[in-house]
Amino acid sequence: MIRCLRAKIFPGAFATPKRLRPRRRAGGFTMIELLVVLVILGLIAAFAVPQVMKYLGGAKTDAAAIQVQNLSTVLDLYRLDTGRYPNQDEGLDALLERPADAAKWNGPYVKRRDRLVDPWGNPYKYRFPGEHAEYDIYSLGADNAEGGEGESGDVTSW
Secondary structure (H helix, E strand, O other): OHHHHHHHHOOOOOOOOHHHOOOOOOOOOOHHHHHHHHHHHHHHHHHHHHHHHHHHHHHHHHHHHHHHHHHHHHHHHHHHHHOOOOOOOOHHHHHOOOOOOOOOOOOOOOOOHHHHEOOOOOEOEEEOOOOOOOOEEEEOOOOOOOOOOHHHOOEEOO
C-alpha cells in the first residue's frame, strides 16, 4: 500500500529502468523486404505486359473492323440520298463535304474528319468501283502495308 501511495505521489520514481525494458523495433520495412516485393512486382510485370499488349493490338483491329462496317452503312445512306456512291476522286471526303454534283446531299454523314482515320492514324482506303464488292473500304493495319497477320493484317469491308 505504501508503494502504491509513493507511486502516486512520485510518478516514475519506481519505474523499471530503460536498460531493463525490452527494446521496441522501429516501424517500417527492411531493405530485404522491399527488394523481395520489387522482385515479385517485376515478375508479375514480365508476364502481364505481353498479354496486355496482345489484347491492345487485338482491340485496335476489332475497332477498325467496326469502323469499316459503320462507314459501309454511312455510304449506303449516302447512296439513298444522292442515288450513287462517291466516285474515286471524291472518296470518303464526300461524307463530310458536299460534292459539286451531289444534288440531294443530306450530310454531313460523318461528324468529324477523324472518323475517316483508322486506329493506327492512317486514313481508310476507299475504292469505287470495288474489286470485291460495289465499293471497297479497308485499312492496311498497323504496318500500313498490304497483307500481314495479327495487328498488321488488313481490315476490309468484304
